Amino acid sequence: MENASHPARRTVIAVRDVADLMVWPWFSLAKSPRHTPIAFEQGAVRIRVEPAGALGIATLWDADVLVWAASQLTEALDAGRTPSRHLETPAYPLLRFLGRSVGRHDYALLRAAFDRLAATRIETTLRAGPEGPARFRWLEGWEPTAAGVRLTLPDWLFTAVCERRVLTLDPGYFALTGGVARWLYRLVRKMGGWQRGGGAIGLHRLHARSGSPVRPAEFARHIRRIAASGLPGYRLSIERGGGEERLLFSRERTAANLSTAPCGQSVNDDGTSHLSEIGRSPCRLAGERHPDSESSPWPASPIRPYNLYNLNNNRLLAADSSTPPPVDKSSGPGRTPR
Template identity: 45%
Template sequence: MSARQVPPVLSPCLLIDLMSWPFFSLSKSPRHVPVSFAMGRVTIQVSGRDDGPMATIWDADILIWAVSRLVAARRRGIPVSPRVQGSMSEVLRFIGRDPAAIRYERLRTALDRLHGTQVTTSLRQTRDGAQGFSWLIAWQERRGELDLILPQWLCDAIGRRGVLTLDPRYFALTGGFERWLYLLVRRHAGRQSDGWAFDLPHLYRKSASRSPYPRFVFEIRRLIAADTLPGYRLRLETDSSNVPVLRFSPDPSKDTYPQEPVDNNVEDS
């Protein structure tokens, strides 16, 4: 049974793996340079098919909609299926975009990028080694109705309940770097009163950013000053070796997220 039967009111959800690692371009301009990332046992390679542009973090909003559909279906006892159906207007409303004609065309372009992006990763690998897939195995649109086929890799993670809910105001974040940081903060800080921390050199490597390190530090400082991440507070410290450290923790005074419990059996850490 597909996720088409799920009611339209959904809580945004995303796989924790997609919140911790550099799977998407953070730039609004097309990125053709592949991502080649390695940290410990984690390896990730991402590229566009036939040298085309890879999917962006805004394109991933469609995956958030699809994952949220499947999570809602699973909670109703419906088996997780790679097939997700819904209308284009529903997707646009869910991700907070006006259903104007230009939005429909941009949505089709985003679907093409998701379909054309090739991913190979050691995360959740099988006995055969690293897994390769596209974010969308196939997609079809007819008279405004969408029919998507997701990779089994995503469905397996949803079946294992490896997802977290997101603040709906995530969709209003306009910067790719800002979105990436929110997802990472949401994944690691959760609702722990003490939050979490990363030293900036480690965080820079984890981001797989193409910008030089000083520019990365500048962006971190800018976001700390802007204080725009829903539900979380950022601050910059230094450790005993005088290395800059980004600490982040839930901020109840923002009265946003996290409010609802995370998905079952997921460590909110």
């Protein structure tokens, strides 16, 4: 089916990512433009990612658009509908799905992400046919429409989703601010899965897998700081020994995965909050977040209010495409873009 496909009909759907994108170096881990190609080789897997012009390589924040697309397509498959690699949607629900604000600047950043995804060139032997390496761009094309935006996915990515090569992500992934933290969560989710046993990987191997241009020692410092803070749904720790540091990761034990036997006793009286005023919360306003850094996995900066004007106005169409793609200089994308 090659007609434009509208997104999932349900308002709330699971966040899903293509598994093949979670353990290999496909994206830049920095918000500043990266013009140096990513070249990676391990066994039979070879990957080369190149920028086009001044746009730079697509970033992990740009890749949120692909997470949205994979989530929409998987939801369509689950509902028994025939998906299409063409997706059309208003920009507003796309931004809200990604946990971003909806001001004019956010729409401009989204448009810049489309441009980088459509310009970044990939060549890989992963899931390539007998004719040789697969060559594609993250978006074969995109265009504003009266309804919002129309995206065209490459066959390589579309086929992966149709073959159910997807994994569910914790929605807290979108709140991770550091590029290394975002990349590490995806790798841990793919390698560790949901099993409680978890896994381990050496920091030198991690550095090679990330495609990061920073020195190994600096990358290791990032990993140590992230391990101290943890990642959504996972516990991390550093093991030292044998001449190399290793990252250990295991799934967190939460109320959702703990099993308890029934006590056989009746429930106590209905719980009450004992608030002194009806309709008023005693909690203090939370308008600030902790300072951000490239290695910090948590949101930062003041939380920007919703721009209600954009509920009925698609700012994507108003973004000035004649100017260079904007660089997101906010502290982090907890509720901010890219």
